[in-house]
Amino acid sequence: MATIYLVRHGQASFGKENYDQLSKTGWEQGKVLGRWMAGRIKPDAVFGGNLERHRETVEAIASGFGSQFPDMQVAPGFNEFDHHEVLIRSRPEWVDRNVMARDLQAFPKPARAFQEAFVHAVHRWATGQHDQDYNETWPAFRERVLRAFDDMIEYVDGGDILVATSGGPISVICQHLLGLTDERALMLNEVIANASVSRVLYSGSRRSLSVFNNYSHLEAEDPALVTFR
Template sequence: MATIYLIRHGQASFGDDNYDRLSETGWEQARVLGRWLAGRVTPNVVIGGNMRRHRETVEAIASGYRQSFPDMQVATGFNEFDHASVVHRFRPEWADRERMLAELEASGHPAKTFQQTFVKAVQRWVSAEHDDDYPESWSQFKTRVQLALDDLIQWADGGDVFVSTSGGPIAIIVQSLLGISDSKALGLNEMIANTSVTRVLYSGKRRSLAVFNNYGHLEAEDPGLVTFR
């Protein structure tokens, strides 16, 4: 059976004007992954969403890999859901970025406060009680990701594939493979580490989860590189 390696992007730049780019830690995480993959796996195809953090993750992996590495092909179905839209529908005042940052700083625990708010915002989105509020509903997001996986498997035609994507799409794919609830899928999403590798085996229409959220490459080189946001 061939393998799809679902790779969560490196740490993004939380709090910066442009979140959608890797932090210095994110670049190093992906270089470490590239070094770890070199000599172990030779991908036939490399796929990524069209988000900057997906592209930069592939660039950093290729830098660490050092061997011949395929150019990344874009598949927008593997993009993350619109975090900003989800949060702003729950906390409209946070559309003012300066106000959001000020409130987070005033909480004394910015990262923790944001995460708590984010979880509640996502729960509102997933509930399906406010679908008209969002440019993409939870059910539409799930369908998009599942179709992207179907298209990829048909196109890859039995080869090993690297996919640079985000936690949301990885959680949705795992959910579909294991048949778990939405709430459990959300719980998985919170656990997925930056540059972790989730392996899906496939052959024709058969698909199975082989490995979930492996970030041993980071722990082996520098445990301080392990991040989840």
């Protein structure tokens, strides 16, 4: 059976003007993954969404890999959902970044407060009770990701594939393969580490999740490289 390696992008630039760029840590995470892959894994094809953090993650992996690495083929279906829209539909006042910063600073742990607010916002989006508020609903997001997944498998036709994507698409694919509820899928999304690898085995129409959220390559090099946001 062939293998699909689902890689969550390296750490992005949270709190910066352009979130979509990898942070210094994100670049290092990708390079560590590339070094770990060298001699173990040689993908026949590489795919990713058209987000900057997906492209930069592949660049970092290729840098660490140290030899010829396939060019990334862009598949927008692997893009993450719109984090900004999901958040501000739940907290409209946070469209003003200064208001958001002020509100979060009122908590002893602002990062944890933001995470709790974001989890609440994602659950609001996924309930289906407010679909009119969103440009892309949760069901539409799932359909888009799974269509990209199927199209990619049909295109490659039996080779090993690396996909640079985000936590949301990885969660949706795992949900589909394991028959999980939406609630369980969202719980998976909360624990997927940056530059982690999940593996899907496939042959024809058979597809099985064999590994979820492996980041031992980061722990082995430097535990401080393990991040989730």
